[in-house]
Amino acid sequence: MYEFLNVNPNNNLTGDCVIRALAVAQDKSWDDVYLSLVSYGYDMKDMPSSNNVWSYYLHNNGYKRNNIPDICPSCLTIKDFVTNTSGNYILGTGTHVVAVKDHIYFDTWDSGNEIPIYYWKKG
Numbered sequence: 001m002y003e004f005l006n007v008n009p010n011n012n013l014t015g016d017c018v019i020r021a022l023a024v025a026q027d028k029s030w031d032d033v034y035l036s037l038v039s040y041g042y043d044m045k046d047m048p049s050s051n052n053v054w055s056y057y058l059h060n061n062g063y064k065r066n067n068i069p070d071i072c073p074s075c076l077t078i079k080d081f082v083t084n085t086s087g088n089y090i091l092g093t094g095t096h097v098v099a100v101k102d103h104i105y106f107d108t109w110d111s112g113n114e115i116p117i118y119y120w121k122k123g
């Protein structure tokens with residue numbers, strides 16, 4: 001269900017979850033995703049990791065955003081999402097981003113108890 005994966009070339013563990021998740025989900029290198037987001041950020045006059053920038057990037061790469069239904073007080077966790085869905089997704093919690101591929105979520109820490117509020121899926 002959870003697999004440690006750090007695609008950061010310097011093995012940094014914090015501050016780049018957006019780039020790591022997008023790289024994993026798209027089977028691209030960390031460098032390629034970073035440079036693309038920097039270019040989008042430059043054009044938009046915003047930081048590469050801002051929600052506006054990476055959302056626009058995903059939209060332009062064929063992804064669609066969907067909200068996850070609010071079923072609290074027992075909200076759906078990343079672990080729940082992964083268990084109940086198949087396919088490839090990018091999950092957003094509002095403060096963190098995680099790549100999901102075929103019932104496995106990839107991260108530098110076990111973020112499975114975090115509550116995703118939306119997901120991106122290609123197509």
